[in-house]
Amino acid sequence: MxxxxxxxxxxxxxxxxxxxxxxxxxxxxxxxxxxxxxxxxxxxxxxxxxxxxxxxxxxxxxxxxxxxxxxxxxxxxxxxYSPRAWETFIFKGRVLTKKKFHPMKGWVREVCPRKTQVCLQKLGFLFKRIIIAPTCDFYSLHVFLSILDSFLEMKPLPVLNTFHFTFACESRSHAGKNVFGTGGKILEEITSLISRIKGLKNLTLRQLLLDVCDLVDMLEPALQSSAETLTRLELINCSKIKHPIPGIAQFENLQRLVITPQHLDDEVVLLLAGMGLLDLRIIQDQYTCDAEHVSADAWRLVKESAPFMRVTLEVRDLCTDKLLLQPHAPVHRIIFSSPYSLVAEEDILSIIHYYHQTLHTFAQVGWPRKHGSRSFHNRGDEMLVSLIRGCPKVRTLSIRERISTATLLILAKECRGLKKLLVRQNALLKKRDWPKQSEWSKSFYDWLNVTSRSYDLVNKEVTKIIGYPWRPLRDEEFKWLRV
Structure with missing residues (x-):
């Protein structure tokens, strides 16, 4: 029993x-x-x-x-009680809550101060990362932040080096969608909390959507406590409007910066280049406001003063806007992870013009919102081939749109230096729909006609060309793909 x-x-x-x-x-x-x-x-x-x-x-x-x-x-x-089990603490959902009856609301769940204090007292010394996920219960969020702030004032956590905070800036009701920013007590608790974490190495602040008056002193607590230790900083949509943040350059040992374009301008980019930043990632999502690109002259100066800087452009989440290109920037990677992202012909031409000497990764990840057309003239096959021809240093190519087997063979042939070629199995059409090009020989055209009619032959030929076992990815594999 x-x-x-x-x-x-x-x-x-x-x-x-x-x-x-x-x-x-x-x-x-x-x-x-x-x-x-x-x-x-x-x-x-x-x-x-x-x-x-x-x-x-x-x-x-x-x-x-x-x-x-x-x-x-x-x-x-x-x-x-193993350290590995508690090195990451995520505050979300019903964590550290209890039921409480309110005369107007009925039974609701709120953060229990006693549970929170006991958890921090007995397990807090194991926390390396504290992640606060988006929650619409702002009262519980405020209670948790205030308890954590008071605890750190009396007893600092010895191994804590990472703090992630994402604000739930969107609510939905019968009236529609409402987007708002944080501030007030929650912002005070966040800044006070950051100032008490000594030796912070990784700081992430997302979707704060602050007013300009609140944004001015936002990084002061981090500069006071972790100016010499911070190596990774992520600032996503900290303001509602375009507002550069030159204070970022005061973090002496910063190696990776993830930021949205409204916080950059010529001055900020030149300061980052002067401090020796290696990895700059410019992100757009559905909450990113309209912003202008950094000037081409500023990026040319960046290439001269910081030749090892690598820039990543990414469109993520549910963003429906076009990719904001940075003219003549040292762009190393371009990633489309939004299901609404579509690559237009003029974007490909601009990418070839600006980044033909620096681009190493061009990736579409996740599932697209639409299936796309099966017609050759309505697909992007020709644009992808033009991209590979115009950017010969591309080493990683990930495609989620529909392409034909003939296009796949041409891509593999055109770029022999590919180390990763990722294609969705359900988006691969068994077609030979390319018209004969003037530079193609008769033997190549015959080989393309015969091979593109069989998936097995295509897999074998691509394996032979790129030099390692290759097959298209199933949708479930492609969904969790990370580049």
Whole structure:
């Protein structure tokens, strides 16, 4: 009877682990051995799992589930207090909450101060990263921030070096969508909290949408506490309108900066180049306001003063705007992760003109919003081939739009230096729809006609050309692709 109870407890948490990571369930099924052999193995059983697997499971569970799992057996109790299980603390949903009755609202969940204090007292010394996810319960958010701020004032967390905060700036109701910024008490708690984290290495602030008057002193607490230690900074839509932030250049050892274009201008870019920044990522999303690009003269000076700087342009989330190109910038990567992103012909021509000597990665990731046309004249096959021809240094090419097998073969032939060629299997059309070009020989044209009529032949030829085993990716694989 006791064994069946224990098996039920073990299975409960591993079923959640497998639901979050289906890959591990498939591997477990593939590597399964007959039950009779397992029963004879003295190391078989949930209680004898390796510590590293238990830590993986605990990192995927909510804090309440981790506490429940720790009461299953002594082995799991020890895994509960492992540093790896608590190195990342995420505040979201029902974490550290309890039910409370309000006369006007009824039963609601609010952050429990006692739970929060006990959690910080007993487990806070293990936290390396604190991530605050978007939440519409601003009262609970304020309570958690104030408790964490007071705790850090009395007892700093020794290994905490990362703080991520994302504000829920959008609400939906019957009247429609409403976008607003933060400020007031929440902004005061955030700035006070940042000032108390000494030796911060990674700071992320997203969707604050502040007024200009609040934005002026936003980075002062971070400069006072972590000016020499901060290496990664992410500022996404910190203001509602265009407002450059030259104070970024005061972080002496900054290596990566992720920022939206409304916070950049010629002065900021030149300051970043002077401090030796290596990785600059310019992001656009659905909350990014209208902004202008940095001047071409400023980018030319950046190339001279900071030859090792690499710039990434990315359109992400649900952004429907066109990619804001930075003329003559040292752009190393261009990424389209928004499902609404479409690459127009004029964009390809501008990319070739501006970045033909620097572009190494051109990637479309995620699923598109629309299937796209099957007609050759309405697809972007010719534009992609022009891009590869015009930017010979491209080493990573990821395509989510519909292309034909003939186009895939031409891309592989044109750019022999490709190290990663990623294509969706469901977007690959078995077609030979290219008209004969004047520079093609008869043997090449015949080879293209024959090979493009079979998926197997295409896979073999692409494998032969690029020099490693190749196949198109299934949609599930392409969905989780990271470049």
């Amino acid at each position: 006791a064994d069946s109870i224990y098996d039920t407890c073990y299975c409960k948490y591993f079923n959640r682990f497998y639901s979050l990571c289906p890959k591990h369930r498939l591997m477990a099924q593939m590597e399964a051995t007959p039950e009779t052999d397992l029963e004879e193995d003295p190391d078989y059983g949930w209680v004898n799992l390796p510590d590293i697997i238990l830590e993986d499971v605990f990192t995927l569970l909510y804090p309440k589930e981790r506490h429940q799992a720790s009461m299953v057996c002594h082995h799991w109790y020890q895994a509960f």
